[in-house]
Amino acid sequence: MRPTLRQMQYLVAIADTGKFGEAAKLTNVSQPSMSAQIAEMEAQLGAILVERGRQQAFLTPIGAEVVRRARLLLRDAEDLKAVVRADADDLTGRIRLGVLPTIGAYLLPSVTRHLHSEHPDLRLIVREERTIDLERHLHDGLFDTVISTLEDHTDVDHEFLFQEDLWICAAPDDPLAQKTGDIPLAELQGRTLLTLGYGHRLNMIIQSLAEASGAHVNSEYEGTSLDAIRQMAEMSVGIAVLPSLYALTEARRDPDLIVRRINDPRASRQISLIWRSTSPLASRLRLLAAALRETAGTILHKVSSRRRR
The missing domain is CATH 3.40.190.290 (D-Maltodextrin-Binding Protein; domain 2)
Structure with a gap:
């Protein structure tokens, strides 16, 4: 299996907020569910992406690189949806x-x-x-x-x-x-x-x-x-x-x-x-x-x- 767009979205949210709890609120998911999805993503990639602290979550060096690439993939996915939904004659x-x-x-x-x-x-x-x-x-x-x-x-x-x-x-x-x-x-x-x-x-x-x-x-x-x-x-x-x-x-x-x-x-x-x-x-x-x-x-x-x- 490969990481899903949703898992990438969770990882980016953690990068932006520095906390699992805040990231979960931002993406409208429960914190346990987000933690499980990030763990699954790490297992699929064979690397630790997030260092879990008592109050903070820190990206590992490989995690920071994955986030950088995930942002690009998520942007392209949003652009793809926009192509399908766009009506050039209206906002x-x-x-x-x-x-x-x-x-x-x-x-x-x-x-x-x-x-x-x-x-x-x-x-x-x-x-x-x-x-x-x-x-x-x-x-x-x-x-x-x-x-x-x-x-x-x-x-x-x-x-x-x-x-x-x-x-x-x-x-x-x-x-x-x-x-x-x-x-x-x-x-x-x-x-x-x-x-x-x-x-x-x-x-x-x-x-x-x-x-x-x-x-x-x-x-x-x-x-x-x-x-x-x-x-x-x-x-x-x-x-x-x-x-x-x-x-x-x-x-x-x-x-x-x-x-x-x-x-x-x-x-x-x-x-x-x-x-x-x-x-x-x-x-x-x-x-x-x-x-x-x-x-x-x-x-x-x-x-x-x-x-x-």
Whole structure:
């Protein structure tokens, strides 16, 4: 006998959670049944794949290699099912979507309401991750498609969604907050910029803006979210650099929040819907991209129009 797809699914779940109990919950099976299936898989392969600890489960070196290959096989199996079920003229079935955490909360609520109304047979499963993790998980099959920056992904197809300009947010008593209108990049000279940690494309863009303007990035603090760096900026720790969807949405919610657009072509990022070049879901993903693009355009136009009043 050979390992089954279900057994591979169990093993991947253990790799992702590090615990038999959590993996069993994730795959909707009892823990004893999962343990028995993994033991059977090990017997079939003639190798120990999982080291059982008191509270944790650790992959052996051969187990890690089996997991790597199992992810590819499971991805191909999902693609095979998608070929059979796909209706190129409609959005149906399950689509696993990865999204940048700097975008998801500001774009997806409006999109999902529209999609569920227009396409009741669509099931959109969403997970936020760093840019670097979106690339890895797109190609190992965890995601069918991702909302990200195209330059960070290889061997993919895509649809452009929208461009985000970058804005600054400073403490209320900061000279940069005493003015309105766009801010030239040169006005950031000598200032401290706040950004997210390693693995985010936004971090790299802000690093390049700092080099171009003579500013520097705070090396002692890396935010875990846009909310975090905005709050640190409001406490005079530095200048937060924020993308459009976040900056304009938060400025609409908080009339006292001062944000100013950086007037420089380098202070922007292109956002796309991205999928593997071999994906059988391409036709449906282009339909999804159209819905995302329309909603993003509406949001950006609405909040920027209110900002100008």
